[in-house]
Amino acid sequence: MKRILLLVFIALTVFGYGQVQSIDPTKINQDTVDLKEVIISATRTERKLTEIPMPFNLVTKKEIQAIGGSRLQDVLTEQKGLTIVPQINGVGNGLQLQGLGADYTMIMMDGEPLIGRYTGTLELSRIALGNIKKIEIVKGPSSSLYGSEALGGVVNIITSRPVTPRILLSSRLSTMGDFDANVELDHVKYKLSNQLFFNFFNSKGFDVDPANYGRTISPYRNFSFRHKLIYQPIEALELSTAIRIFHEVQDNEYQVIVPSDSIKVNGPGKVSDLTFIPQIKYSWKNNTQFYIRANYSRYYTETKLNELSSGNEYYFDQFRQEYFKPEVQSTCRYFKNQNWTAGAGILYESVNTNRYGENVTRSQHTSYLFLQHEWKLNPKVDIITGLRYDDNSVYHSQWSPKFSLLYKPTSRIQIKASFGTGFKAPDFRQLYLNFKNSAAGYSVFGTEVVLDELKKLQTQGLIEDIYISLDQKSTLKPEKSIALNFGMEYDHPRFGNFSIHFSEMISKD
Numbered sequence: 424m425k426r427i428l429l430l431v432f433i434a435l436t437v438f439g440y441g442q443v444q445s446i447d448p449t450k451i452n453q454d455t456v457d458l459k460e461v462i463i464s465a466t467r468t469e470r471k472l473t474e475i476p477m478p479f480n481l482v483t484k485k486e487i488q489a490i491g492g493s494r495l496q497d498v499l500t501e502q503k504g505l506t507i508v509p510q511i512n513g514v515g516n517g518l519q520l521q522g523l524g525a526d527y528t529m530i531m532m533d534g535e536p537l538i539g540r541y542t543g544t545l546e547l548s549r550i551a552l553g554n555i556k557k558i559e560i561v562k563g564p565s566s567s568l569y570g571s572e573a574l575g576g577v578v579n580i581i582t583s584r585p586v587t588p589r590i591l592l593s594s595r596l597s598t599m600g601d602f603d604a605n606v607e608l609d610h611v612k613y614k615l616s617n618q619l620f621f622n623f624f625n626s627k628g629f630d631v632d633p634a635n636y637g638r639t640i641s642p643y644r645n646f647s648f649r650h651k652l653i654y655q656p657i658e659a660l661e662l663s664t665a666i667r668i669f670h671e672v673q674d675n676e677y678q679v680i681v682p683s684d685s686i687k688v689n690g691p692g693k694v695s696d697l698t699f700i701p702q703i704k705y706s707w708k709n710n711t712q713f714y715i716r717a718n719y720s721r722y723y724t725e726t727k728l729n730e731l732s733s734g735n736e737y738y739f740d741q742f743r744q745e746y747f748k749p750e751v752q753s754t755c756r757y758f759k760n761q762n763w764t765a766g767a768g769i770l771y772e773s774v775n776t777n778r779y780g781e782n783v784t785r786s787q788h789t790s791y792l793f794l795q796h797e798w799k800l801n802p803k804v805d806i807i808t809g810l811r812y813d814d815n816s817v818y819h820s821q822w823s824p825k826f827s828l829l830y831k832p833t834s835r836i837q838i839k840a841s842f843g844t845g846f847k848a849p850d851f852r853q854l855y856l857n858f859k860n861s862a863a864g865y866s867v868f869g870t871e872v873v874l875d876e877l878k879k880l881q882t883q884g885l886i887e888d889i890y891i892s893l894d895q896k897s898t899l900k901p902e903k904s905i906a907l908n909f910g911m912e913y914d915h916p917r918f919g920n921f922s923i924h925f926s927e928m929i930s931k932d
Contacts, residue, residue, distance in 0.1 A: 564845025
């Protein structure tokens with residue numbers, strides 16, 4: 424039995440891809456055509472790529488496979504206009520879009536935001552590529568549809584839907600000793616579709632300086648689980664649930680350099696992520712659709728380091744975030760060539776971390792409304808207008824309008840123009856951070872706690888003078904931006920597509 428298992432493992436590793444499935448070729452071709460022609464993230468509705476009036480990139484399944492990566496950052500690194508920047512604190516890799524920092528771009532999966540911005544950055548290596556169908560990248564402020572964090576743009580990761588029964592197996596083993604394995608099980612019968620996806624990744628890390636204790640990148644291992652269930656009792660009604668689970672364990676070893684000495688430390692780190700999304704979708708024959716959905720997400724990370732020589736605790740850090748968002752949305756076509764999309768929701772968010780004070784949970788909630796009008800004025804002109812209103816318990820209200828125009832003078836030429844505003848709300852770090860580094864002799868405070876903490880330090884005799892007037896401290900307000908985009912595309916019958924785009928963003932603090 425052990426020999427059989429060993430042979431199966433070797434076969435998966437060497438060939439890298441095994442597959443058992445029953446596929447209708449007509450469905451494959453149809454799926455490929457749809458993949459090249461439809462994008463959702465730009466308007467929250469399905470639109471052909473030739474009808475999108477704002478800058479965007481679409482990464483297809485074929486392109487994802489051609490890159491040969493195993494994690495989301497491997498694909499995004501290859502896209503024009505995007506930059507993956509390692510964070511100086513070693514926590515995650517940031518995605519820069521439109522020249523803005525990592526915390527100005529919203530990253531979503533199947534239209535729902537991913538959480539866990541521990542230091543303002545979302546760790547892209549959490550996302551395995553196994554069952555991803557395509558990646559949509561919308562450039563420029565998208566707050567009129569998605570609110571805060573979409574000031575720079577939106578990256579939406581679309582996973583596949585179960586269409587036909589199949590089993591997909593794949594694995595890879597790198598020369599550095601990294602091992603990656605995927606299993607996808609799709610089951611379709613009558614009115615029920617079911618998809619299970621598993622991923623396991625193990626990295627031995629690497630070391631560029633063997634003379635020092637520890638490794639440059641510590642060893643780690645993680646697994647991902649995704650489950651999608653779709654039930655369609657009648658043609659007009661679709662009930663679905665999606666579950667995502669991620670768990671990672673890290674084996675940390677560091678040599679910490681302090682002014683007078685160096686300390687060798689080691690200890691475990693872990694990351695856990697859970698998301699549950701139920702949805703009800705009802706469609707009428709007059710192209711009207713109504714959605715009720717909810718998103719509950721929970722993220723937790725913990726790092727504990729002990730001194731190698733004594734075993735005493737040297738460092739402990741934990742971060743817990745919870746996110747709950749019920750939402751309703753309706754897309755209607757009351758008049759010919761006109762679509763209306765309206766939605767409303769409430770977002771509850773809380774964070775607990777020792778960086779914000781011991782045993783203190785910080786929370787805030789946001790209520791929002793959005794409205795969008797799509798008007799195909801004639802075969803050559805498309806106009807999209809949108810407006811969103813956010814009311815937050817901390818920074819109060821914010822309006823986000825947007826206007827987009829698409830003009831097609833000929834069948835091969837497109838002229839695009841868009842204007843919109845975006846905003847980035849103060850995050851929990853900027854509001855509640857309470858971090859003290861006694862070894863280096865500095866402290867960092869958020870605006871909501873700085874008054875109390877400075878008074879405590881002054882009472883303890885740790886600071887002598889305060890050179891700013893604490894009584895004049897104002898409430899932190901959202902960052903705002905105004906963006907203009909203009910572009911022209913020409914589809915040459917022999918040489919393909921040529922495009923030129925101009926973007927101007929004015930940021931206002």
